[in-house]
Amino acid sequence: MADKNDGGDKTEAPTQKRIRDARKKGDVAKSKDLTSVAGLFVWLLLATFGAGFAGDRLAALFNTSFEAVARGLPFAQAWVDLGMAAFWLFVLLTALAMIPAALIGLAAEFLQTGAILTFEKMKPSLDKLNPMEGLKKMFSMDNLAELVKTVAKAALMLLITYLVLRASLPEIAAGMPTGALPTVQGVGRAGASEALRETGVLTSRMLAWTLAAFVVVAAVDMAWQKHSYTKKLKMSLRDIRDEVKENEGDPYIRQQRKAMHQEYAEQNAIGAARTANVLVINPTHLALALDYDPETCPVPILAAKGEGPLAQAMREAAEAAGVPIIQNIDVARALYERGQINDLVPRDMFEAIAEIILWARKERDAMMERRR
Incomplete structure (x- = not known):
């Protein structure tokens, strides 16, 4: 009687050739959450050390608007000047937030996958138009794991936001003005910068706790991705025998074997x-x-x-x-x-x-x- 694994049961670990072939197609084990953690770390640093800079620039924008009103500039001119200043400030702050995060994200991807450039997954395929294949992927174990992970991350973020806000309420209440409402000009000149600084501190706390939670999620996800990747590439004994026969005719393998023998x-x-x-x-x-x-x-x-x-x-x-x-x-x-x-x-x-x-x-x- 033939061995049970002699047919299509994929119980054997993937060979190096199978892993190389999968890599050429862009199929590698990587965790998107690890990239997200790297981006969160950058934003935490920016919120911690750049909140004062952002607050000063926004306060200066408020001051510019109030000074325009105080000088009696026409509304149209004041609106254009303020709009241009706000636009360039938005570009500056967005660039400071996104460019470092993007670079660190690329570095995290490179550390996981190495140098790889392939357009294999972009090639047209009939399987992509097959509704049954689409349903299989939709209800696959990988997609189920992604759904559970997404729900868990959303729940963690809500919980962290609630806990940080609840712990910070006494500080927020202590910093609010008492008595008569402050004048708009007073808020613009004195309160905006301080309010933004406090917002930066609060944001840093949320990011720090979120980063700590997501590090755990990323570690679990990386372990799952490696397990899922290895399982997907597993081979049957017949696959291994076919690969050995194929390698015997491969000029590179023959040359390598000849060099080893020599x-x-x-x-x-x-x-x-x-x-x-x-x-x-x-x-x-x-x-x-x-x-x-x-x-x-x-x-x-x-x-x-x-x-x-x-x-x-x-x-x-x-x-x-x-x-x-x-x-x-x-x-x-x-x-x-x-x-x-x-x-x-x-x-x-x-x-x-x-x-x-x-x-x-x-x-x-x-x-x-x-x-x-």
């Missing part, structure tokens, strides 16, 4: 040169490592062979390990062309190889004597 072979050759009985060279282009242990095999074995830079690396490794090195151009060329790695040396080369092994043994004995 690196592995080079490391083995250098290691074999360190432990060989003797290294035969020609004199710089070829290097062949020979092993000989009469107790296990009466015939020498070609442990490794290399050409060019690999031959030089084998020679350096053998010199560092104290392995005898002999230059024999004829033997090196013949053995490189005909010998197989980890196999016995060719039969017709036994005599020449035996002489080299004997020389290497004498060389080792001489080295031992010199060390004594």
